[in-house]
Amino acid sequence: MAPKKYQTHHGMHDLLPEELSKWQKLESVIHEVAKRHHFQEIRTPILEPTELIARGIGQLTDIVSKEMFSFERGDDHYVLRPEGTAPVARAYVQHNLHQKGGSQKLYYMGPFFRAERPQKGRQRQFHQFGAELIGSPDPMADIEIISFMMEIYDAIGLTDTSLKLNSVGNPESRKNYKQALQDHFRPHLHNMSEVSQHRFETNPMRILDSKEKEDQEFIEGAPIMTDYLTPESQAHFDKVRRYLDQLNIPYELDSRLVRGLDYYTETAFELISDQIGSQDALGGGGRYDLLIEEVGGPATPAVGFACGIERLFLAAESANIEFDAASPLDVYIVTRGDNAREWALSNLETFRQNNLRTTMNFDGKSMKAQMKDADRHSARFCIIVGDDELNADQFTLRNMADSAEQQLTFDQLIKAITSDR
Numbered sequence: 174m175a176p177k178k179y180q181t182h183h184g185m186h187d188l189l190p191e192e193l194s195k196w197q198k199l200e201s202v203i204h205e206v207a208k209r210h211h212f213q214e215i216r217t218p219i220l221e222p223t224e225l226i227a228r229g230i231g232q233l234t235d236i237v238s239k240e241m242f243s244f245e246r247g248d249d250h251y252v253l254r255p256e257g258t259a260p261v262a263r264a265y266v267q268h269n270l271h272q273k274g275g276s277q278k279l280y281y282m283g284p285f286f287r288a289e290r291p292q293k294g295r296q297r298q299f300h301q302f303g304a305e306l307i308g309s310p311d312p313m314a315d316i317e318i319i320s321f322m323m324e325i326y327d328a329i330g331l332t333d334t335s336l337k338l339n340s341v342g343n344p345e346s347r348k349n350y351k352q353a354l355q356d357h358f359r360p361h362l363h364n365m366s367e368v369s370q371h372r373f374e375t376n377p378m379r380i381l382d383s384k385e386k387e388d389q390e391f392i393e394g395a396p397i398m399t400d401y402l403t404p405e406s407q408a409h410f411d412k413v414r415r416y417l418d419q420l421n422i423p424y425e426l427d428s429r430l431v432r433g434l435d436y437y438t439e440t441a442f443e444l445i446s447d448q449i450g451s452q453d454a455l456g457g458g459g460r461y462d463l464l465i466e467e468v469g470g471p472a473t474p475a476v477g478f479a480c481g482i483e484r485l486f487l488a489a490e491s492a493n494i495e496f497d498a499a500s501p502l503d504v505y506i507v508t509r510g511d512n513a514r515e516w517a518l519s520n521l522e523t524f525r526q527n528n529l530r531t532t533m534n535f536d537g538k539s540m541k542a543q544m545k546d547a548d549r550h551s552a553r554f555c556i557i558v559g560d561d562e563l564n565a566d567q568f569t570l571r572n573m574a575d576s577a578e579q580q581l582t583f584d585q586l587i588k589a590i591t592s593d594r
């Protein structure tokens with residue numbers, strides 16, 4: 174019996190070379206925009222303590238209650254990180270970054286894991302880029318975060334998006350609002366979905382997030398968070414709106430916007446695309462002024478965002494945005510005979526030192542097969558080498574675009590290729 178073939182897990186994907194050229198391009202845009210905004214990169218482990226994630230994101234959220242990939246080893250409880258904010262908060266506390274003085278501006282990208290039901294735009298392993306500005310309560314920090322996020326989409330030409338904005342207030346605002354929501358839903362509870370009945374007790378704000386049909390009519394008439402903001406929360410929100418206007422960043426107020434993570438306070442936002450199906454959030458974020466303290470640090474206000482990379486590519490594809498194609502090969506060395514192969518092996522470095530992308534054939538194929546291989550890799554030039562060429566220091570340089578051939582010495586050959594760029 175032939176050995177079994179294996180497949181990736183459901184909702185997890187290989188990224189093959191053809192696809193990765195656009196990932197690399199996007200990553201370089203993210204690094205570039207981060208530099209312009211003076212954010213510094215942080216990389217945290219893929220595995221985090223389960224308790225950190227449960228505490229940070231909230232025990233009752235979907236992510237923690239249903240979607241964690243977790244396991245135990247000895248006394249340690251590990252979870253594959255489902256998001257980046259709690260890990261960055263942990264790192265901030267663990268390394269006493271507050272002692273560095275001033276706010277910390279950190280950004281990251283990488284794989285994240287949630288055991289959700291896979292569909293278009295929703296994987297179990299997905300990738301995010303994100304940023305966290307830790308240490309400032311100022312609404313201007315919210316703007317720095319939102320403008321960082323928007324600039325990445327601008328830089329790749331993805332402008333057909335909408336920014337939804339809301340405030341979830343401070344704890345006092347939320348307490349008042351929860352009360353108002355419970356008063357509103359209580360008389361209708363028996364007609365509402367089971368999930369919402371459960372959320373009524375645990376977190377009535379999440380009822381607003383419900384996609385269940387039977388809940389919609391009651392959600393429509395529900396009170397609005399921003400009517401319950403304390404004067405401080407209202408002032409913060411007003412400033413965020415005013416600064417967004419000043420920076421000409423368009424947004425829409427969305428009083429129903431509640432995010433799926435429990436740590437938010439004050440500003441909450443999402444960037445939406447109507448081109449990518451039902452999973453339409455390209456990214457989201459907001460303020461989380463209590464999280465750092467919650468995970469053992471000093472009381473420290475913070476704000477951040479994260480965006481899904483796969484969803485960005487879905488939106489880019491529907492907007493026909495081209496990312497640079499894979500970089501072509503400059504030189505393919507076609508060899509005849511063993512001496513030529515050895516010569517090629519020891520001279521690859523000379524080409525590469527001249528900044529030429531160069532390869533040879535590593536499976537000892539015929540010359541014809543090597544020419545075909547060169548074609549397949551879109552080589553700009555082939556160099557044909559055999560014993561005669563080596564003895565005479567005269568090589569055939571073939572321009573693959575027009576098949577023109579020249580006889581050149583080794584030095585001339587390098588010059589000809591480098592000057593043809």
Ligand code: HAM
Pocket residue numbers: 255256257258287289294295296297298299300301303304305433434454455456457458459460461476477478479480481482483484
């Ligand atoms: P989030 O809204 O859970 O926020 O995720 C941010 C983005 O990650 C989503 O808008 C979506 O584009 C992408 N995403 C999430 N789950 C999946 C999935 N299963 N498949 C594909 N893409 C997905 C956060 O993660 C917060 N940490 C954002 C933040 C940073 N808040 C403050 N700072």
